[in-house]
Amino acid sequence: QRRAVAERLTMNLCYYDLSGTGVLREGDLELYIFELIPSIHKLNTLNKSFFPFYVSTAVRKFFFFMDQAGTGRIRISDLVLSPIMAELEEAIRDTSLLPTAEAQNWFSARSALSVYGNFANLDTDKNGRLGQHDLAKYGNGTITETFVKELFQHIKLR
Numbered sequence: 001q002r003r004a005v006a007e008r009l010t011m012n013l014c015y016y017d018l019s020g021t022g023v024l025r026e027g028d029l030e031l032y033i034f035e036l037i038p039s040i041h042k043l044n045t046l047n048k049s050f051f052p053f054y055v056s057t058a059v060r061k062f063f064f065f066m067d068q069a070g071t072g073r074i075r076i077s078d079l080v081l082s083p084i085m086a087e088l089e090e091a092i093r094d095t096s097l098l099p100t101a102e103a104q105n106w107f108s109a110r111s112a113l114s115v116y117g118n119f120a121n122l123d124t125d126k127n128g129r130l131g132q133h134d135l136a137k138y139g140n141g142t143i144t145e146t147f148v149k150e151l152f153q154h155i156k157l158r
Contacts, residue, residue: 006080009089013076023073026059033058039092042109053119054112058088061106 016028024032034055038044043054062084066074079085084106091107102108106115122134136148 005089009080009085010076013079017076022077023075024079025073026063029059029062029074030055033088036088036092040107040109041091043091043112046109046113050112050116053116057112057115058107 013024013032014022016024016032018028019025034051037051037054062074062079062082063072065084066078066082087105088107091105102110105111118138119130122130122137124134124137125131132148132152135151136143136145
């Protein structure tokens with residue numbers, strides 16, 4: 001059963017490997033996830049204007065955890081075996097997630113709306129990006145100014 005799922009997923013992902021090198025670039029993964037939207041429980045009932053945000057945040061999660069070297073690509077074999085892909089597959093497969101499980105699944109409609117709400121509240125200048133000043137307000141100021149500065153220094157070095 002697991003092997004069949006892995007083979008199906010590998011074949012599906014290879015369809016988006018436009019370079020034929022066994023890796024997906026950011027745009028490839030965006031297209032894959034965008035085309036999955038109708039399959040993700042409750043997500044297809046949301047306003048279509050939300051979909052680009054959903055795709056962007058989903059792809060960022062993959063690249064944050066799986067492309068720490070900043071190469072701009074992730075091997076398909078790594079994607080298939082990743083717990084992040086398993087979580088995405090769970091959001092697709094399980095139409096009866098309990099509310100608590102749904103809230104914990106990053107790819108669920110409920111979780112995506114929560115992330116979007118937090119982002120929109122922090123993005124005070126509404127430019128679609130969080131700056132140091134915006135991020136410092138997360139958690140009602142529980143993140144220190146030093147941490148935020150270090151985080152942004154790390155991001156700029158990548």
